[in-house]
Amino acid sequence: MTLALTRRAAFALAAFAVAGAAHAQGQPIKVGLMLPYTGTFAALGDMIEKGFRLHVEEQGGKLAGREIQFVKVDDESDPAKATDNVNKLIKRDNVDVIVGTVHSGVALAMARAARESGTLMIVPNAGADEVTGPMCAPNIFRSSFSNWQTGYAPGVIAAQKGYKRAMTITWNYAAGNQMVKGFTEAFEKGGGKVIKELNLPFPNVEFQALLTEIAAQKPDVVFAFFAGGGAVKFVKDYDAAGLKKTIPLIGAGFLTDGTLQGQGESAQGLITALHYGDNLETPRNNAFRNKFAVTYKLNPDVYAVQGYDAAQLLAAGLNAVKGDVTKKDAMIAAMKAAKIDSPRGPFTMSAQHNPVQDFYAREVKGNYNVVTGVAVKALADPGRGCRM
Ligand code: BEZ
Secondary structure: OHHHHHHHHHHHHHHHHHHHHHHHHOOOEEEEEEEOOOOOOHHHHHHHHHHHHHHHHHOOOEEOOEEEEEEEEEOOOOHHHHHHHHHHHHHHOOOOEEEOOOOHHHHHHHHHHHHHHOOEEEEOOOOOHHHHOOOOOOOEEEOOOOHHHHHHHHHHHHHHOOOOEEEEEEEOOHHHHHHHHHHHHHHHHOOOEEEEEEEEOOOOOOOHHHHHHHHHHOOOEEEEEOOHHHHHHHHHHHHHOOOOOOOOEEEEHHHOOOOHHHHHHHHOOOEEEEOOOOOOOOHHHHHHHHHHHHHHOOOOOHHHHHHHHHHHHHHHHHHHOOOOOOOHHHHHHHHHHOEEOOOOOOEEEOOOOOEEEEEEEEEEEOOEEEEEEEEEEEEOOOOOOOOO
16 A cells, blocks of 8 residues: 555656656746736736737747746735735746736735745836845846836936925835935935925825925925826826926936826926936837837837846846756856846846946926936946845
């Protein structure tokens, strides 16, 4: 009896090993997309997926000769559900790589699970500084930005414009708080002072009391981070409160990216900084924008670019190992060394696996975030606390 069981167990193990080998060679590579498909960031998740798929399509539907199979989870931008959601992909679906997400709080739970399981992870948006800071790991990469970077660049612009007293307003969670930190660091280095930080819980959009406080304090400038549906409402409310005419608003670029149709006249002339701009006149960006428009009948935004570049980064790793995902060390080495030919401009990876990239000054004109100059060249996140 014991012998029979042992034989059966050995057979099962051998079958498992054969299945594993088949998985490594002929089967599709499983990409787990963990993104928001509902809620205030739903449009952002959709654009990331569209960008990712576009690069795969451009390679004939395969990366490094391997078919790509997508498994999708809607994370609802809800940190409380994030550990269960990411474990569906890692433990139930046994994906080869997780790609996600938008919300920093959700990304932190994903990074924890990726560190524990060793699963390859590419973050196509969420800027949580910890992901390429204290939580960094060899198997975790980002194709987007750190929150610190996206606050620092508008801080440089605000200081250069000679503003002295700033107020900040954002959602009270990792992304908003870390962008405010980056803004404050650059702004105060440039001679300004942040006199008050205002915030409200994510994803609330009841801005009225906070706008009244801004009107009362009369700062020289307001720095804001909101994105998606929340950004649309904030920009319209700022204008409707009469503040746009009296107190300049400078945003992390998410304030006006992918949102301009909803914001209309209220967004015209707003100044932001980001690592992408619609009118970057390079052959690479023009080709990307044309292909995206033809494929989806839509103009791309920064989220589409980050999704596209997540696929490019994965392809760089897969090409180095001819599609054999079991050669993880070689894949990681290739991703680390990759120079990504992005629509935003070429970028490289920092030692902590975060893009080192130019940040552009932009102004809203019509339905476009128009680049007016480079705010900070080759800006690298400090990667504080990362021990790889
Ligand atoms: C974040 O949570 O990290 C985030 C969300 C939307 C846009 C930018 C950053």
